[in-house]
Amino acid sequence: MAVLCGLVVIGVVTTVAVVVALRSATSSADSGARADPVAPSVSSSTTRSTVAPTTTAAPPVCDRRPQLDARGAEISPEWASRIRAAVDDPSWGDVQRSISVWVEGHGEIVAVEPDLALLPASNEKVLTALGARLLLDPAARFRTEVRLAGAHLVLIADGDPTLRSRGPHSLAALAQQVRAAGVSQVAGVRVDASRFESATTARGWQDWQVPTYVGPMSALVVDDNRGRTDAAYLADPTLGNGEAFAAALRAVGVRVAGPVSHGSADAAASVVAGLDSPTFAELSHDMLLGSDNEIAESLVRQIGGGTTDAGTARITEALAPWCLHLTGDAADGSGLSREDRRSAREWRRLLQVALERPWASQVWAGLPVAGRTGTLSGRLAGPATNGNVMAKTGTIIGGSALSGYATTPDGRQVVFSVLVNGEPASAARTVGAIDRLVTAVVAG
Numbered sequence: 001m002a003v004l005c006g007l008v009v010i011g012v013v014t015t016v017a018v019v020v021a022l023r024s025a026t027s028s029a030d031s032g033a034r035a036d037p038v039a040p041s042v043s044s045s046t047t048r049s050t051v052a053p054t055t056t057a058a059p060p061v062c063d064r065r066p067q068l069d070a071r072g073a074e075i076s077p078e079w080a081s082r083i084r085a086a087v088d089d090p091s092w093g094d095v096q097r098s099i100s101v102w103v104e105g106h107g108e109i110v111a112v113e114p115d116l117a118l119l120p121a122s123n124e125k126v127l128t129a130l131g132a133r134l135l136l137d138p139a140a141r142f143r144t145e146v147r148l149a150g151a152h153l154v155l156i157a158d159g160d161p162t163l164r165s166r167g168p169h170s171l172a173a174l175a176q177q178v179r180a181a182g183v184s185q186v187a188g189v190r191v192d193a194s195r196f197e198s199a200t201t202a203r204g205w206q207d208w209q210v211p212t213y214v215g216p217m218s219a220l221v222v223d224d225n226r227g228r229t230d231a232a233y234l235a236d237p238t239l240g241n242g243e244a245f246a247a248a249l250r251a252v253g254v255r256v257a258g259p260v261s262h263g264s265a266d267a268a269a270s271v272v273a274g275l276d277s278p279t280f281a282e283l284s285h286d287m288l289l290g291s292d293n294e295i296a297e298s299l300v301r302q303i304g305g306g307t308t309d310a311g312t313a314r315i316t317e318a319l320a321p322w323c324l325h326l327t328g329d330a331a332d333g334s335g336l337s338r339e340d341r342r343s344a345r346e347w348r349r350l351l352q353v354a355l356e357r358p359w360a361s362q363v364w365a366g367l368p369v370a371g372r373t374g375t376l377s378g379r380l381a382g383p384a385t386n387g388n389v390m391a392k393t394g395t396i397i398g399g400s401a402l403s404g405y406a407t408t409p410d411g412r413q414v415v416f417s418v419l420v421n422g423e424p425a426s427a428a429r430t431v432g433a434i435d436r437l438v439t440a441v442v443a444g
Contacts (some may be wrong), residue, residue, distance in 0.1 A: 019052055025367060027080060027387075037281065060251060064139045069106075070107050071106075072106040087112060091429065091430070095430055098112065098114060098344040099417070099419070101414065102414070103412050103413070104351060104412040107174065108348075112344075117341040117342055119335075119396060120335055122401070123335060124247060125287055126350065127333075127373060130350065131300070131311070132283075133357075134318045135315065137280065138279060140279065142277035143160070143264050144277075145273065145274040146273035148271065149190075150187075154190045157196075159195055162283070165222060169275055171222060171241070175245065175254065175275075177253055177273035178252075183272055184254060185257065188261065191239065191241070191260065196218065198309070202217070203339055204340065204373055218235070218238045220238050220241045222313055280299065288364075288367050291374075296335075299336055300332065328341055330342075330344025337415040355405075364390060367392055370385045370388060380439065385435075385442055391403055400430050400431055403416075403419075408444040418437065420434065
């Protein structure tokens with residue numbers, strides 16, 4: 001059943017609640033929401049007597065959810081009718097949907113199973129971008145170094161997901177630096193990839209996803225680790241990339257007498273070559289714009305001190321002061337995991353509260369812009385949405401998603417999240433329905 005402007009409408013596919021508020025957001029439901037979203041206050045202790053123990057009142061629970069979900073002013077009947085038509089569009093089919101749309105001054109105006117946790121696909125990168133901004137120095141970089149340790153070269157990988165085989169930021173460039181440093185012969189090449197865990201996949205990844213959708217992960221990533229598909233490389237991309245470095249050395253005249261192996265260098269080993277990645281802020285931007293899976297996974301491992309599980313846990317912990325009481329599950333940084341789960345309402349709240357941060361515009365500059373950039377360059381190109389909608393797309397076999405921001409014709413902020421899961425062909429067909437719903441909301 002859908003409730004819209006006081007009218008009861010039977011939904012076509014699923015139970016839908018499109019709620020138009022009839023009162024202001026200053027309701028009793030907001031009375032528990034804290035004015036300060038970052039840190040709850042703690043009541044001062046009160047001494048009962050000279051012998052009684054000091055007691056401290058329990059701090060109030062910090063919870064922004066009622067405030068963020070509060071209803072506001074009623075929207076026009078015409079606007080409500082257009083939204084209802086988009087929600088009830090039969091092209092949604094029989095998929096599962098979780099939808100939450102908030103409009104400044106009106107509150108949450110669309111709520112379709114808003115608390116249903118679904119696969120978010122690449123919307124997971126929104127969480128990764130937030131974690132990178134909260135837990136990493138935006139100006140810091142990954143650094144790849146080559147050190148001369150006795151008669152061996154040691155390639156020390158730091159997690160840079162942007163290295164290539166050739167070009168200015170590549171194994172070939174490192175090899176040229178080594179030759180320019182006067183090195184003409186070495187006994188062998190060792191690769192130190194101990195900065196990151198040895199696991200080449202994240203929890204919930206499936207075999208068929210690698211390397212079609214993401215390369216096997218390592219602290220040494222070259223060409224997204226998708227250049228080879230043989231079993232040996234998929235099991236140990238670090239060694240395979242080390243062999244490619246040895247070939248690059250030979251190509252510039254450095255004789256490599258022995259094999260490539262795993263190893264390390266002591267602190268006394270001299271640095272003979274090095275490359276720095278783009279900054280973490282730039283990497284996050286590129287991750288959002290192009291939905292880059294390798295960047296997402298490297299950032300999460302960096303956040304976690306080398307492991308994916310620690311990275312996702314740290315992000316969840318860092319977001320706790322936002323008072324959103326997140327219940328979704330995060331198993332990776334890219335959204336490929338079949339164990340990622342989060343509801344549209346949680347995504348919408350995260351995006352909503354993120355707007356309050358002074359760095360919001362810098363982080364969200366990486367979001368694709370409808371009809372213009374990134375993964376939205378070919379979508380939502382109509383007059384109401386072109387250049388107006390900024391959102392993270394999400395596509396996975398069996399799922400589609402779109403979460404982000406827009407502005408109504410009268411200048412009101414829109415924050416929305418739409419998640420769809422279902423049979424692969426059905427889920428893929430809902431992209432048009434998602435875009436029509438966003439257009440109906442944004443057109444006002």
